[in-house]
Amino acid sequence: MIVKNEEDNLQRCLESVKDIVDEMIIVDTGSTDDTVKIAKSYGAKVFYFQWNGNFSDARNYAFEKAKGNWIMRMDADEELSATDREKVLPLLNNSDVDVYVFQTLNYTDNISGIETITNLNIRLIRNHKGYKYKNAIHEQLYKSMDSAEQKKFVIEKIVVYHYGYLNTMTMKKNKPSRNMKILENILEKDPNNNFHLYNMGNEYLRLGKYKKALEYYKKVYKKINPDLFYTPKLLAKMMLALDRLKMYEEEMEVLNTGLKYYPKFTDLEYQRACLFHKQKKYSLAIKGLKKCIKMGEPPVSLKTLNDVGGYRAYYALAEIYSKLGDYDEAYNYYIETIKAKSNYHMPLYRIAENLEKRGKEINVMKARLERFFGKSLNEGAYAKLGDIFYGIEKYDVSLEYFLKAQEIVNTDKNLYYCLGLTQMHLKNYEEAYKWFEKVEEGDRYEQAIYKMILCDILSNNMENAEKLLGIANTFESKNMTIVYKSFKNLVEDKECEIISNDKEESKEFLDIIFILLNLIIKVSTPEIFEKSRQLLNLIDNDEASLKLAKLYYNKGYSNLAYQEFIRSIKLFDKIDKEGLEMMGNILDIPSSVTI
Incomplete structure (x- = not known):
């Protein structure tokens, strides 16, 4: 070594x-x-x-x-x-x-x-x-x-x-920087070395610089040699870069080329099916994923992404059938996913959503989900069930499971935090505060302080909120403290200073503000949320209306979402593909539906 x-x-x-x-x-x-x-x-x-x-x-x-x-x-x-x-x-x-x-x-x-x-x-x-x-x-x-x-x-x-x-x-080790310096020296002497061009592309891919990665991959792709050991990896990674850049037509060409050279390369068949899914070509996607299951895992020499002939394909099929509204078939494929990979828990969250959409009673949902954890439920199972029901906003059931987990392990700071969040969503601010207060150290500590500040503001305990803001002011995340301080002033109807007039700096504040808005819209009253959205007037960012429209849409406030989309277009000339799709979905709602 x-x-x-x-x-x-x-x-x-x-x-x-x-x-x-x-x-x-x-x-x-x-x-x-x-x-x-x-x-x-x-x-x-x-x-x-x-x-x-x-x-x-x-x-x-x-x-x-x-x-x-x-x-x-x-x-x-x-x-x-x-x-x-x-x-x-x-x-x-x-x-x-x-x-x-x-x-x-x-x-x-x-x-x-x-x-x-x-x-x-x-x-x-x-x-x-x-x-x-x-x-x-x-x-x-x-x-x-x-x-x-x-x-x-x-x-x-x-x-x-x-x-x-x-x-x-x-x-921690800054590996990409180290590797790229070595590769730069090699390529300076040997600029046409395909193996090192490929490796340089990999380093850019790892950094998320997809355009630069693609630039290097294309140099190798021009002289593609299917007999080289790294060519299957080149195709898989080139396809990934194209996907991230949403260059779907070119991605399909690379996928088809790869499958021509390597017909047993299940990874590419799987990625092609996923691309069909993105393009809403659901029949082709389903056909491709079922082919993956039939093909099974590829030969070891071709293998890149694991389990494309197993749980990944099953899960993707479940997602497509769920999107199509075929909840029975979706449920069956979520079950197949769990059978294929028992430690993959995402299907349990989707099964909970599935059961809710199918109108199952809460006791039926609890019984079905508990069954996946075996006969003896331990603290980990209770905590996971609490998180699953939290995800579908069944906060009373979530609280029940988190409390059962806490009874078994009564010193788990992560559980304290989860209990605090659940009580906050039930609008039991004082109970939530008590749980957050138990998070005295560790990764959750700073977040717990901010949640305690929010609990104090929402229960009108402004004096204590001010004390906690003093503690938060010692944290590295100064911008978050500024946002919470401004929110407190808005709730108190006090005059607020502008947070930032700088467009670049405002981008950082925008993300923090929307994390807070996403929480307030769930845990507070419409009046408080109306005050909180005034935070967007304290920064200089023309993306705010578009993001607010999407927030309204995702929370089910379709009329408000549509109005905000129109405002974003008229005032800031801002709209994107996702926003247009959301607007289209709103307009497709039957007129008989009251919003």
């Missing part, structure tokens, strides 16, 4: 392999934390390498230190699957193989176990056979000396978990 400042990850990695290796070779490239200390606690042999911006040099240096007949390559932010660990050692007895490739399961957001992407990576390499790495980044293995003993590369269904693409870890 080569490492630098990996104290958060290294122990997990070494624990996963310690029982199957004879020695641990760890090359440190300049750690300033406890990385080396942790490595030595596992009996690792630690060597030091002066970082020169070249991953291959560091990895080859580590190879030179290894004495065993086989080398297992890992990174500190990885973990060998516990269930696959016993499969590794028997592989070493096969004299016909020099290199084994394992599947790497990359977690791509902060919900480990849900959003994953699969790569293939070399993991086991026969030592003393001349294998070396080349390329400063995204190293490739090659055989450095001539040999008639060229043996097999074999792919095994052994999983290594990779946590390095989680948002928090990526930003």
